Amino acid sequence: MSHTLKSPLALAGLSAAVVVVTGIGLTPRLQAQNTARPQTAQLEVLASAQQYFPSDELKVPTARLFRLTRDQIDATVAVLLPGYAAKPLKSVMARDPLQTNYEYAELLTVNAANVGALSGWITGIAARVKDKPTGVIACEGAPPVNDCLQREARKFAQRAFRGDVSDDRLGQIVAFYTKGVTDVGFAQATAELVEVVLNSPSFLFRKEIDTTKNNRLTPAQLLQAVTYTIADAPPEKLNLKSEQASQYLTSSRDAGITIDAVVRSVPAREKLARFFKAWLELRDPDEFTISTAVFPEFTPKLASAMLDETQRFLSVQLAKETPTLKDITHAPDAYVSKAIEGLYVTRAADAAGGTPVKLDPTQRIGVFSQPAVIASHSGPTNSRPIKRGVFWARKVMCMDMEPPPPDLHAKIYDLQGATERQKIEQSTEKAACIGCHKIINPLGFFLEGYDALGKWRTTENGQKIDTSILIDFLDDAPAETTTPVEALRVLTKSAMFKQCFVRQLFRFYMGRSEEPSDHPLLRQMFFTFANNDDQDLLKLVYMLTSSDRIVKRQ
Numbered sequence: 001m002s003h004t005l006k007s008p009l010a011l012a013g014l015s016a017a018v019v020v021v022t023g024i025g026l027t028p029r030l031q032a033q034n035t036a037r038p039q040t041a042q043l044e045v046l047a048s049a050q051q052y053f054p055s056d057e058l059k060v061p062t063a064r065l066f067r068l069t070r071d072q073i074d075a076t077v078a079v080l081l082p083g084y085a086a087k088p089l090k091s092v093m094a095r096d097p098l099q100t101n102y103e104y105a106e107l108l109t110v111n112a113a114n115v116g117a118l119s120g121w122i123t124g125i126a127a128r129v130k131d132k133p134t135g136v137i138a139c140e141g142a143p144p145v146n147d148c149l150q151r152e153a154r155k156f157a158q159r160a161f162r163g164d165v166s167d168d169r170l171g172q173i174v175a176f177y178t179k180g181v182t183d184v185g186f187a188q189a190t191a192e193l194v195e196v197v198l199n200s201p202s203f204l205f206r207k208e209i210d211t212t213k214n215n216r217l218t219p220a221q222l223l224q225a226v227t228y229t230i231a232d233a234p235p236e237k238l239n240l241k242s243e244q245a246s247q248y249l250t251s252s253r254d255a256g257i258t259i260d261a262v263v264r265s266v267p268a269r270e271k272l273a274r275f276f277k278a279w280l281e282l283r284d285p286d287e288f289t290i291s292t293a294v295f296p297e298f299t300p301k302l303a304s305a306m307l308d309e310t311q312r313f314l315s316v317q318l319a320k321e322t323p324t325l326k327d328i329t330h331a332p333d334a335y336v337s338k339a340i341e342g343l344y345v346t347r348a349a350d351a352a353g354g355t356p357v358k359l360d361p362t363q364r365i366g367v368f369s370q371p372a373v374i375a376s377h378s379g380p381t382n383s384r385p386i387k388r389g390v391f392w393a394r395k396v397m398c399m400d401m402e403p404p405p406p407d408l409h410a411k412i413y414d415l416q417g418a419t420e421r422q423k424i425e426q427s428t429e430k431a432a433c434i435g436c437h438k439i440i441n442p443l444g445f446f447l448e449g450y451d452a453l454g455k456w457r458t459t460e461n462g463q464k465i466d467t468s469i470l471i472d473f474l475d476d477a478p479a480e481t482t483t484p485v486e487a488l489r490v491l492t493k494s495a496m497f498k499q500c501f502v503r504q505l506f507r508f509y510m511g512r513s514e515e516p517s518d519h520p521l522l523r524q525m526f527f528t529f530a531n532n533d534d535q536d537l538l539k540l541v542y543m544l545t546s547s548d549r550i551v552k553r554q
């Protein structure tokens with residue numbers, strides 16, 4: 001088919017893709033109802049979809065074997081062995097190596113750096129099982145070896161492996177267990193069963209394709225791909241049964257219903273909150289790099305209260321029937337507790353921050369104006385506009401930003417009495433700098449209305465703060481703004497912002513960067529997200545999971 005013959009929809013590679021998605025059973029609630037839309041607006045979104053995700057490459061990305069993340073292991077053990085883990089694995093095992101803050105799947109391994117913590121944690125669980133074995137193997141009066149023991153051991157292994165285990169292997173595990181009961185007794189043997197199962201690759205890993213089965217995943221493998229991708233949890237946490245996996249995803253209609261239900265679940269919304277935390281690079285209270293010598297008010301208590309505010313805000317937004325990105329970026333209110341009220345001019349609603357407080361609309365709007373987000377990109381001694389701007393350019397707008405050439409003397413002039421902005425402007429106006437800094441600088445300067453902690457300010461060093469910027473580096477029409485709120489409105493309305501968000505969400509959920517062969521899906525996700533400015537978050541996760549990257553991969 002030649003390009004000139006294509007309809008605009010086909011041009012964006014959408015017609016086929018939309019049919020595919022509807023085909024796998026978009027439930028009415030999630031179905032795009034874009035019939036009576038003004039044509040021009042829709043065409044603009046289509047053009048952007050094509051511009052940002054142009055490839056039509058047909059290729060199945062390389063298959064991976066995933067080690068479960070720490071969150072996923074915790075959720076799995078919580079369902080499998082409730083009450084047996086003294087602490088979450090997350091609190092004892094070091095964070096996996098990060099790439100732009102996401103736990104990239106290929107970096108998830110069991111290695112010298114984490115195997116000690118992992119196996120120590122499992123040993124701790126086994127010790128508690130030994131104290132209370134009937135919580136795992138619910139058989140009375142054991143030994144001698146009986147049917148109950150065999151049945152329960154089999155059931156335990158099957159659930160631990162989320163149904164992805166052959167009968168042979170189950171037979172071996174049961175034989176190992178019953179021999180153990182005879183040799184070392186019920187309690188010790190049950191502890192050993194748990195230890196062996198939790199250390200097994202079938203527990204710790206899951207597959208993207210199964211080369212032993214014609215590259216097709218079994219229903220059980222597919223079901224866990226769905227639940228871990230959407231919710232970081234095993235099927236059982238979502239009231240789905242691994243051993244009856246084939247009933248959930250067989251027909252397109254069943255798949256649509258199952259995925260829809262998982263996407264709407266509480267664990268799925270908790271994963272979305274984790275995505276936001278990673279995307280915004282929100283720091284944990286002990287990770288901020290704000291100097292307490294310069295900001296004595298930045299106590300550990302304040303740091304946690306700041307983080308609490310944003311996490312609370314996110315969880316309220318994400319619990320809505322239809323959470324949207326625009327509500328998160330444009331919220332007129334926040335949960336200002338007593339501890340952080342000093343950062344806001346607004347008075348705290350109550351000590352616990354239970355009800356939202358209306359913010360001063362000339363000073364704050366949405367998540368990007370919250371102290372935890374701002375302070376995560378400041379410091380140690382000042383607001384760090386370049387650091388803030390680089391975060392915005394790279395992570396929020398997905399603009400390619402080369403690292404600065406190493407031979408450049410990237411030092412800010414120390415001009416007496418000048419504002420940080422004035423110093424940076426003077427230091428980076430040279431031709432050798434301005435190529436990058438004409439984008440980085442404005443993306444930091446508009447936030448100068450907030451100090452390092454995210455507190456509103458109008459002066460610095462006795463000088464008036466200048467937060468005006470010219471936004472002429474987006475693909476949208478240029479705009480001049482004077483306040484942080486105005487700039488945030490323009491930036492978050494842009495197609496560039498929305499396409500970047502879709503990309504970031506894809507990266508986080510897939511645990512990898514996008515490839516050209518992902519463009520048809522990304523185009524479709526972006527279109528659905530940006531069309532009519534819906535910005536529907538659950539729909540994005542639904543589309544991703546039901547796509548040929550996951551459920552329809554084979």
Ligand code: HEC
Nearest residue numbers: 384386387390402403404408410411412427428432433436
């Ligand atoms: C190729 C793009 C590029 C060029 C050219 C460039 N920079 Fe940068 N600059 C960056 C990026 C990206 C960072 C952030 C580095 C990082 O931390 O990853 C940065 C960081 C800085 C910082 C550190 C700011 C902070 O708070 O950490 C200063 C100062 C700076 N640049 C000044 C300059 C000056 C002066 C020039 C010209 C002599 C220059 N840069 C040229 C991209 C560039």
